[in-house]
Amino acid sequence: MSNYFDLSAYEGWVCGDCGVALVPGKVDIAYMGNSFPVELLVCPKCGLVLIPEELALGKMNEVEKALEDK
Amino acid sequence: MDQKELREQENRCIQEHAPACSATCPVHVDVRGMTLAISKGDFESAYQLYRKSVPFPGIVSRICAQPCQPACLRVDLGGAIEIAALERACVEFARPDEEAVKLFPQKSKKVAVIGAGISGLTVAHDLARKGWQITVYEATDRIGGGLWQTPPDLLPRDVILRDLDLIEKMGVKILLNTVVGRSGGNGHSTFLGRLLDEYDAVYLGIGPLINDIPDLCLDDSGQIAINPLTSQSSMEKVFVGGDVLRVSAQYPLREIPHSAILSISEGRRAALSIDRMLQKVSLTAARFMEGSYTTKLYTNTSAIQAESPLEPTQLLTFYEREVAETEAARCIQCECMECVRVCEYLEEYKGYPKKYIREIYNNLSIVMGTRFSNQFINSCTLCGLCGEVCPTELDMGVVCKESRAIMVEQDRMPASAHSFALDDMAFSNSQKFSLARNAPGTTSSAYAFFPGCQLSASYPHHVGEAYAFLREVFPQEGVGLMLGCCGAPADWAGRKDLLADTQAQFLDQYDALGQPTIILPCSSCYQVFQEHYPNVRILSFWDVYDHYGQQQFPEAAFAGEVAVHDPCSTRYEGHIQDSVRNILHKLGAALQELPLSREKTECCSYGGLVWLANRPLADKIVQRRVQASPVDYVTYCAMCRDFFVRAGKPSLHLIDLIFQPPGSPIGSLKSGPGFSQRHENRWHLKAKFLKELWGESMPEKEEYEQIKLILPSDVQQMVEERLILVEDMQKVIDYALRTGKRMVHAASGHSLAYFKPNTVTYWVEYTPQEDGSFLIHRAYSHRMQIGKEEQT
Numbered sequence: 134m135s136n137y138f139d140l141s142a143y144e145g146w147v148c149g150d151c152g153v154a155l156v157p158g159k160v161d162i163a164y165m166g167n168s169f170p171v172e173l174l175v176c177p178k179c180g181l182v183l184i185p186e187e188l189a190l191g192k193m194n195e196v197e198k199a200l201e202d203k
Numbered sequence: 204m205d206q207k208e209l210r211e212q213e214n215r216c217i218q219e220h221a222p223a224c225s226a227t228c229p230v231h232v233d234v235r236g237m238t239l240a241i242s243k244g245d246f247e248s249a250y251q252l253y254r255k256s257v258p259f260p261g262i263v264s265r266i267c268a269q270p271c272q273p274a275c276l277r278v279d280l281g282g283a284i285e286i287a288a289l290e291r292a293c294v295e296f297a298r299p300d301e302e303a304v305k306l307f308p309q310k311s312k313k314v315a316v317i318g319a320g321i322s323g324l325t326v327a328h329d330l331a332r333k334g335w336q337i338t339v340y341e342a343t344d345r346i347g348g349g350l351w352q353t354p355p356d357l358l359p360r361d362v363i364l365r366d367l368d369l370i371e372k373m374g375v376k377i378l379l380n381t382v383v384g385r386s387g388g389n390g391h392s393t394f395l396g397r398l399l400d401e402y403d404a405v406y407l408g409i410g411p412l413i414n415d416i417p418d419l420c421l422d423d424s425g426q427i428a429i430n431p432l433t434s435q436s437s438m439e440k441v442f443v444g445g446d447v448l449r450v451s452a453q454y455p456l457r458e459i460p461h462s463a464i465l466s467i468s469e470g471r472r473a474a475l476s477i478d479r480m481l482q483k484v485s486l487t488a489a490r491f492m493e494g495s496y497t498t499k500l501y502t503n504t505s506a507i508q509a510e511s512p513l514e515p516t517q518l519l520t521f522y523e524r525e526v527a528e529t530e531a532a533r534c535i536q537c538e539c540m541e542c543v544r545v546c547e548y549l550e551e552y553k554g555y556p557k558k559y560i561r562e563i564y565n566n567l568s569i570v571m572g573t574r575f576s577n578q579f580i581n582s583c584t585l586c587g588l589c590g591e592v593c594p595t596e597l598d599m600g601v602v603c604k605e606s607r608a609i610m611v612e613q614d615r616m617p618a619s620a621h622s623f624a625l626d627d628m629a630f631s632n633s634q635k636f637s638l639a640r641n642a643p644g645t646t647s648s649a650y651a652f653f654p655g656c657q658l659s660a661s662y663p664h665h666v667g668e669a670y671a672f673l674r675e676v677f678p679q680e681g682v683g684l685m686l687g688c689c690g691a692p693a694d695w696a697g698r699k700d701l702l703a704d705t706q707a708q709f710l711d712q713y714d715a716l717g718q719p720t721i722i723l724p725c726s727s728c729y730q731v732f733q734e735h736y737p738n739v740r741i742l743s744f745w746d747v748y749d750h751y752g753q754q755q756f757p758e759a760a761f762a763g764e765v766a767v768h769d770p771c772s773t774r775y776e777g778h779i780q781d782s783v784r785n786i787l788h789k790l791g792a793a794l795q796e797l798p799l800s801r802e803k804t805e806c807c808s809y810g811g812l813v814w815l816a817n818r819p820l821a822d823k824i825v826q827r828r829v830q831a832s833p834v835d836y837v838t839y840c841a842m843c844r845d846f847f848v849r850a851g852k853p854s855l856h857l858i859d860l861i862f863q864p865p866g867s868p869i870g871s872l873k874s875g876p877g878f879s880q881r882h883e884n885r886w887h888l889k890a891k892f893l894k895e896l897w898g899e900s901m902p903e904k905e906e907y908e909q910i911k912l913i914l915p916s917d918v919q920q921m922v923e924e925r926l927i928l929v930e931d932m933q934k935v936i937d938y939a940l941r942t943g944k945r946m947v948h949a950a951s952g953h954s955l956a957y958f959k960p961n962t963v964t965y966w967v968e969y970t971p972q973e974d975g976s977f978l979i980h981r982a983y984s985h986r987m988q989i990g991k992e993e994q995t
């Protein structure tokens with residue numbers, strides 16, 4: 134799913150709690166018993182994850198709909 | 204609804220029933236298919252269809268008595284289609300020189316066919332094709348029987364020879380000049396006994412020689428007794444057809460009516476029985492609609508123009524190609540499709556109820572794998588128009604609603620389909636809106652006003668006036684007030700559990716008020732009360748207003764004509780529709796009726812929660828409705844009105860017209876409040892009632908609800924489209940403030956946080972303001988979970 138948004142557009146985001154810049158990292162996202170690994174921006178200290186709007190409304194929405202009709 | 208009931212519903216759809224011509228034809232020639240092909244110039248396909256039902260196309264197309272013609276729906280619309288002439292055209296233009304007949308591999312069992320008339324030859328043809336070994340016994344020197352008595356100008360001899368030639372080519376053994384005789388032989392006393400020694404089955408297709416067959420039982424009228432379904436005689440292996448059936452031992456000289464097409468039908472049905480007997484399967488299973496019958500197919504011909512054939516035909520007429528094509532194009536192409544024609548949803552999926560219910564049936568039976576019908580089941584508005592126009596009253600809404608309940612039971616209903624409306628319902632039945640009180644200063648209520656959730660959200664100001672009006676009308680009886688949601692969203696979503704909760708909550712409040720008669724301005728509520736609160740007496744607010752309300756209005760409320768839109772939930776509530784029209788007349792309205800109104804009214808797309816489950820389809824549904832007339836609409840359902848305005852149609856709600864102070868114009872294009880505003884309006888309405896009527900105040904808002912958000916208009920529109928409420932965003936910011944979990948962007952100063960209050964994760968990008976409020980830049984949501992899914 135990493136192809137569906139541009140990680141570089143999210144440069145400059147910092148974890149508010151830890152004060153460190155978010156870095157690319159693999160995260161699982163799951164729905165209705167199916168799980169997918171995605172490359173996202175993650176806080177290296179506390180693991181806080183950033184889901185970009187274009188991923189949420191684009192590919193994730195598509196996958197949700199497909200899984201719901203299964 | 205269990206699977207058996209689903210099957211019953213499926214069988215009510217008549218779309219797949221045969222057109223009248225084919226049903227009446229004893230061999231069910233697919234006339235509709237033929238005319239369609241011919242009208243496109245495809246005589247080959249038409250000929251193949253004909254050949255499938257008629258083994259001797261040259262002969263039959265020339266002498267067929269056309270029992271189909273009187274049944275043709277064109278009869279009174281220019282004259283029946285000239286079916287036999289079209290059949291002759293197919294034979295003429297498309298018959299191959301060598302007829303290709305696919306024969307099954309030869310089998311060992313043998314059948315004797317006695318009599319080479321047309322029924323016997325049909326038996327020989329059909330059984331030879333199946334691979335059985337056939338011997339035909341014919342007493343004369345040629346096969347064809349009575350065909351040879353037809354005048355040669357009608358039926359040229361070469362046509363007979365050419366058609367019958369096929370029988371021999373199929374490997375049938377023909378014994379001419381062979382009389383089976385009256386007596387037995389080979390140690391048998393009768394000829395049937397002798398034949399059954401040699402053959403596994405016998406077909407008797409002989410002339411009127413009934414007295415020569417002593418083995419077979421006769422019926423009371425002296426005719427050979429056969430099973431009318433199978434043509435089996437009193438002897439298991441002997442089947443009977445042809446003219447011998449049409450005479451009686453008591454009146455042997457009677458006139459015998461016969462026709463080639465009837466004889467073929469008899470032969471064909473006997474051949475099927477013989478084939479089944481030889482294969483040792485049931486002779487009677489699944490045999491319906493054989494021979495001539497009356498179809499159940501309904502075809503609406505009200506829009507069909509009368510049109511006569513280009514030229515009158517006789518049995519000797521042969522068409523030119525173009526004439527045949529023109530004549531074939533006159534065919535109405537009978538089909539029902541009554542519901543599909545009036546429903547955007549049924550049209551959208553390119554089928555008809557029988558097909559759809561079959562798919563739903565499969566969908567609900569499949570345990571694993573892809574199910575294509577989920578969205579289909581959730582895309583019906585449940586409006587009932589299909590059931591109203593259907594000749595057999597099949598209502599897809601009933602099927603879809605029950606199917607949704609089954610999906611919920613099977614834990615397969617996608618949460619995203621309805622959760623927004625169900626959350627909205629939960630809001631309305633929470634302390635934020637729900638209320639049940641006797642009128643101030645009274646201790647019981649003969650009546651209670653139940654404005655419903657949507658009218659209260661769209662027209663909170665008028666709800667107060669409506670309640671005041673009712674208290675004036677019934678000053679002695681006591682008119683209580685009940686705020687809440689009737690449970691329609693739960694009903695539509697198939698959530699019987701949530702509907703039961705709602706019913707229980709309502710009935711508690713209702714009992715506490717002394718079981719008053721409930722006065723309802725919302726027709727969706729009215730429908731839900733009719734169906735799910737059978738013991739609660741209800742009244743329509745509009746009936747009450749028509750009777751007790753203002754009878755004259757000082758100035759006309761309308762400049763020009765308006766069309767009244769009946770909400771689909773009033774389909775069978777003619778009294779409400781009448782009251783509304785009465786009130787509109789008192790208001791001075793020049794009323795126009797929409798082409799589909801009253802019991803044929805259409806849904807605005809709010810029904811059945813289609814606007815949530817299938818937004819693109821919902822848009823088409825509302826467009827179809829607003830385009831039904833160019834004049835402004837007036838209606839009496841808040842959702843219909845708001846949906847029409849959102850679709851660009853100037854529309855008014857009746858409540859606006861009766862309670863708007865004179866001189867203040869009503870915006871017919873003023874959009875209804877957004878989703879967050881609707882919650883806000885309900886909350887404030889309850890607060891206002893509590894304060895003004897009972898001197899009480901609302902419970903303190905929760906902490907997160909006090910977070911102040913600033914939404915620029917583009918953001919307002921964005922969250923509205925994404926179904927994100929102010930309270931959702933407040934919860935995200937509250938969470939970020941409490942936990943510190945958020946992301947910050949140094950350059951812009953924006954913060955980004957997320958929170959998952961229930962099943963949806965909401966994201967909000969915002970900037971804290973100096974005054975403690977939060978400027979929202981955007982918000983979005985998703986249902987997929989971050990990290991491993993928790994087990995449910």
Ligand SMILES: [Zn+2]
Pocket residue numbers: 148149150151152176177178179180181
């Ligand atoms: Zn962190």
